[in-house]
Amino acid sequence: MTRRPLVMGIVNVTPDSFSDGGRLGTVEAAVAHGLRLVEQGADLLDIGGESTRPGAEPVDAAQEIARVVPVIEALRARWAGPISVDTMKPEVARAAVGAGASIWNDVSALTFDPRSADTAAALGCGVVLMHMKGEPGTMQAEPRYGDVVAEVTSWLAARADAAMAAGVARERIWLDPGLGFGKTAAHNLTLTARLDQFVALGFPVLYGASRKRTIQSVDPSAADPTDRLGGSLALALEAARRGAAVVRVHDVRETVQAVALQAAVLSAGS
Numbered sequence: 420m421t422r423r424p425l426v427m428g429i430v431n432v433t434p435d436s437f438s439d440g441g442r443l444g445t446v447e448a449a450v451a452h453g454l455r456l457v458e459q460g461a462d463l464l465d466i467g468g469e470s471t472r473p474g475a476e477p478v479d480a481a482q483e484i485a486r487v488v489p490v491i492e493a494l495r496a497r498w499a500g501p502i503s504v505d506t507m508k509p510e511v512a513r514a515a516v517g518a519g520a521s522i523w524n525d526v527s528a529l530t531f532d533p534r535s536a537d538t539a540a541a542l543g544c545g546v547v548l549m550h551m552k553g554e555p556g557t558m559q560a561e562p563r564y565g566d567v568v569a570e571v572t573s574w575l576a577a578r579a580d581a582a583m584a585a586g587v588a589r590e591r592i593w594l595d596p597g598l599g600f601g602k603t604a605a606h607n608l609t610l611t612a613r614l615d616q617f618v619a620l621g622f623p624v625l626y627g628a629s630r631k632r633t634i635q636s637v638d639p640s641a642a643d644p645t646d647r648l649g650g651s652l653a654l655a656l657e658a659a660r661r662g663a664a665v666v667r668v669h670d671v672r673e674t675v676q677a678v679a680l681q682a683a684v685l686s687a688g689s
């Protein structure tokens with residue numbers, strides 16, 4: 420029996436996220452969106468209060484907390500499933516866990532703040548360690564690697580070691596190659612094709628390609644992120660086939676259906 424990956428639904432509480440464009444700018448709208456994703460079959464919800472889009476405005480911790488905490492509290496009151504907070508800031512992670520989140524999704528892999536690893540250990544929450552080369556504002560300016568898979572793999576392994584040295588339990592760590600974070604479309608495709616090498620590190624792997632620009636590099640007509648569903652599904656399926664434990668997506672219903680059908684076919688053939 421082949422198991423499908425878990426599907427993490429994206430809930431942005433930002434006025435400038437690249438694909439939602441501020442549509443979910445209010446607490447009510449974000450909560451309603453999260454509940455809709457749960458109805459559509461989301462296994463986890465990822466709540467973010469700061470866009471990591473290249474060139475997005477940085478947000479201070481107080482503002483980020485004011486965005487995400489009410490949304491997490493309201494979702495927690497209505498749903499018992501796992502909620503992650505997408506933040507690089509330990510203060511925000513602490514407030515989010517206090518409000519009911521159980522996973523810290525950190526696109527800086529606990530490097531943004533020197534207190535991050537200790538905070539993660541003290542909170543005892545799950546931690547997603549994502550690879551990023553550079554910083555959100557400048558990371559897409561000509562990223563270069565020797566062997567992108569080797570470089571990202573060894574960096575993630577080192578970040579996992581650092582987290583464990585600070586006291587984060589091994590079973591609470593998830594790894595993510597960080598598609599689009601200091602990577603060209605070619606890098607993103609290579610990381611997807613060789614995702615099994617991350618899986619081989621022995622941690623659950625989270626994969627997020629939903630609506631990202633790599634899809635437009637193959638289909639130039641998909642300039643609008645909402646026109647990237649086909650590509651998003653194809654990439655999620657490829658990641659699933661190579662062992663991804665979680666796929667982070669905007670289009671939950673379609674992704675759950677796609678990965679469930681893939682698992683059913685693989686099971687039928689084995």
Ligand code: HH2
Pocket residue numbers: 429431436437438439467469470471472505524525526547549595597598625626627628667
């Ligand atoms: N991608 C984005 C944000 N957070 N977290 C993880 N673990 N993996 C990812 O690939 C990832 C992430 C993309 O950033 P943003 O511009 O905020 O857009 P959105 O949240 O709509 O995907």
